[in-house]
Amino acid sequence: MMLTLLISGPKQPGNDIDVYLEPLIDDLKSLWDGIRGVYDAHNGEYFTLRAALMWTINDFPAYENLSGCVVKGYKACPICGDDTPSHRLKNGHKICYIGHREWLPINHPYRRQHAAFNGKPEYGIPPEPLTGEEVLHMVENGDRVCWKKK
Structure with missing residues (x-):
């Protein structure tokens, strides 16, 4: 059904x-x-x-409303959380996420293109997604102010 x-x-x-x-x-x-x-x-x-x-299928703004997780601003990545690689543009005053090249394969050409991004090559590895037990621990202990309090 x-x-x-x-x-x-x-x-x-x-x-x-x-x-x-x-x-x-x-x-x-x-x-x-x-x-x-x-x-x-x-x-x-x-x-x-x-x-x-x-499961539910919804867009990113609805994901924020349903889960209570932040999906905009400096900590917008639901996987990276507090370690989201974000910076504010000087002239546009918008937040960008250039550090997400770490999710590309190690030998991807974009990782070496420093001039097209933030002036630095990317050698980092992506963070491991949280397990269900880790998320439950965070929700129960309030370690991260992400989920709505009712």
């Missing part, structure tokens, strides 16, 4: 997207508790049927 929710137009919710998702969350909670007495014709027995939300 696939549930879709499209919210667009001039009256879209912005930061209050959770209002639209609340009925879906209530339904998912009741489905997780299970529907007892579902009959399996193949095995000839009754069981409890449960449902879970496997």
Whole structure:
């Protein structure tokens, strides 16, 4: 089964997207508790049927609203977090992320092109993504102010 929710137009919710998702969350909670007495014709027995939300597909601004992680500014990379390689442009006053050449393969020609980027070649390696246990530890202990507090 696939549930879709499209919210667009001039009256879209912005930061209050959770209002639209609340009925879906209530339904998912009741489905997780299970529907007892579902009959399996193949095995000839009754069981409890449960449902879970496997994933959501959304754009980056909606990712910020749903997860509470910062996706703009100096620490915009959800993988790098506090170590996001960002600098502010002198004349444009915008934030750029030139240090993300570290995600390219080691022998990629862009890593050696210093004149086209920040004047330095890139020899760094990308950071390791956090494991689920590390994220849980951060959320429980409040090590990183990333997720919304309700």
